[in-house]
Amino acid sequence: MIDYAKLAGKDIASLVAYQPGKPIDELKREYGLTDIIKLASNENPFGPSPKVLEAVKASLDEICRYPLGDAFHIRAAVAKNYDVPTDCLVFGSGSNEIIELLLRTYVKAGEHVVSPSPSFSVYGIIAQAMQTSCNWIPTGARFEVDLERLLAAINAKTRVVFLANPNNPTGTYIPENDLRAFVKRVPEETIIVMDEAYIEFADATDIPNTVHWYKEQPNMVMMRTFSKAYGLAGLRIGYMIGDAACCAMMNRVRQPFNTNMLAQVAAVAAIHDTEYLQNVIAGNLSGKKYLYEQFEALDLDYIPSQSNFIMVNVGNGKKVFESLLAKGVIARFYPAQGEYIRITIGTQKENETFISALKAVL
Ligand SMILES: Cc1ncc(COP(=O)(O)O)c(C=O)c1O
Structure with a gap:
């Protein structure tokens, strides 16, 4: 049998591959859920600009x-x-x-x-x-x-x-x-x-x-x-x-x-679609404000964020992360920051769904 680990060398054999946020499709298969929101990979919840979609469609040929x-x-x-x-x-x-x-x-x-x-x-x-x-x-x-x-x-x-x-x-x-x-x-x-x-x-x-x-x-x-x-x-x-x-x-x-x-x-x-970009940024800021307010109301400590995600201290990050998954909400958990989960700021509807799931699991 060929020892590929030996051929690759110890650096690659001991490498832990990047763990992406759980894909929606995978959660559907694992939990048999249909309504899922993914707030795990800091993607843009508002989607691309309509002008981007037009340009891509026009180039498909x-x-x-x-x-x-x-x-x-x-x-x-x-x-x-x-x-x-x-x-x-x-x-x-x-x-x-x-x-x-x-x-x-x-x-x-x-x-x-x-x-x-x-x-x-x-x-x-x-x-x-x-x-x-x-x-x-x-x-x-x-x-x-x-x-x-x-x-x-x-x-x-x-x-x-x-x-x-x-x-x-x-x-x-x-x-x-x-x-x-x-x-x-x-x-x-x-x-x-x-x-x-x-x-x-x-x-x-x-x-x-x-x-x-x-x-x-x-x-x-x-x-x-x-x-x-x-x-x-x-x-x-x-x-x-x-x-x-x-x-x-x-x-x-x-x-x-x-x-x-x-x-x-x-x-x-x-x-070129600067107006769309400004709308995305404004949507993110209002989502951030909403989530801050909700975390404060729940007495949860969070790290103020300059980005489109927030680290929030939920006590037992792994447990909360897993309980959220069972409710169809994909957040992110990093074992080294065990008390926290990271949540991507979503659309207002996604943020509200996340908060009601969080209230239920805490
Ligand atoms: C800090 C940081 N840099 C770079 C990237 C890579 O982004 P992409 O390869 O999609 O441009 C990411 C993606 O999550 C990131 O969080």
Whole structure:
């Protein structure tokens, strides 16, 4: 018998694959339920803009052709939207692929990456799959990122620091002044990756928008995605903005047709529909306010969020998570944050359904 674990090597054999939020279909099969709401993967509950749907439908006949390898139209649209040169962009099949491209391009055996913990587990999964590692640095009592501890963990072998801002799963953020002071102290050969997957939802006045920071700080890059506020999670498209020389190396490593044609077309329509985006953001803010009020009425402690999800302390996270599943509500539970569940902010109807299920299970 072939020992594939041995062939893969110990890093891959010991790798724990990413655990996505439970799909609706799976819960239907397991529990025989018909009415299910999924508030587990920080997706956009309002769906994509109608203009996106029109653009995708109008392009369906073209799927026999390869997509534009350089993502020409969405590249031009993003460049214009943020006023950055077109060669300062890298596109990926979701920002997940950007994370992979970054590590494949820049992290070598014996080097490592650093991230606050908890944060987006994919940083560690990809690092380990590349036979390197992620040094997870604990956050504080209210999940605040400890920048001094992060700095202390950085050494000559630290090739990348990941900072999800706002962070997932906590919804916390690093204020602009703290980040400015931090980045100046990071060595030039450590790449600072700002993961701004949820930035569109943020309303704190002191949360930094780092789109242009790479100009003064060339070891800094910024990732964004169309999966969240733009509602295109199923199509897979995200991008990075950074120094042109940094992007050029990554574009050498990138698969030639890594973002699919429908994703490119949809993203162009989405970025132009600013009115729809504003409605999504407003819907998220009112859902957040409603959930805060409900948690307060139930005397539940929660972590104030700059994102489209909230960590709420329910005492026994695993039990509440499982009881909610039985009632057709899919939340998220992380064993390391045992007292909490994370709930994605849904439509008002979904939020109300979640709250009545929560009241029933508590
Ligand atoms: C912090 C963070 N970064 C990146 C991603 C990846 O998103 P995508 O690959 O869909 O762009 C996610 C997805 O949940 C996330 O939470």
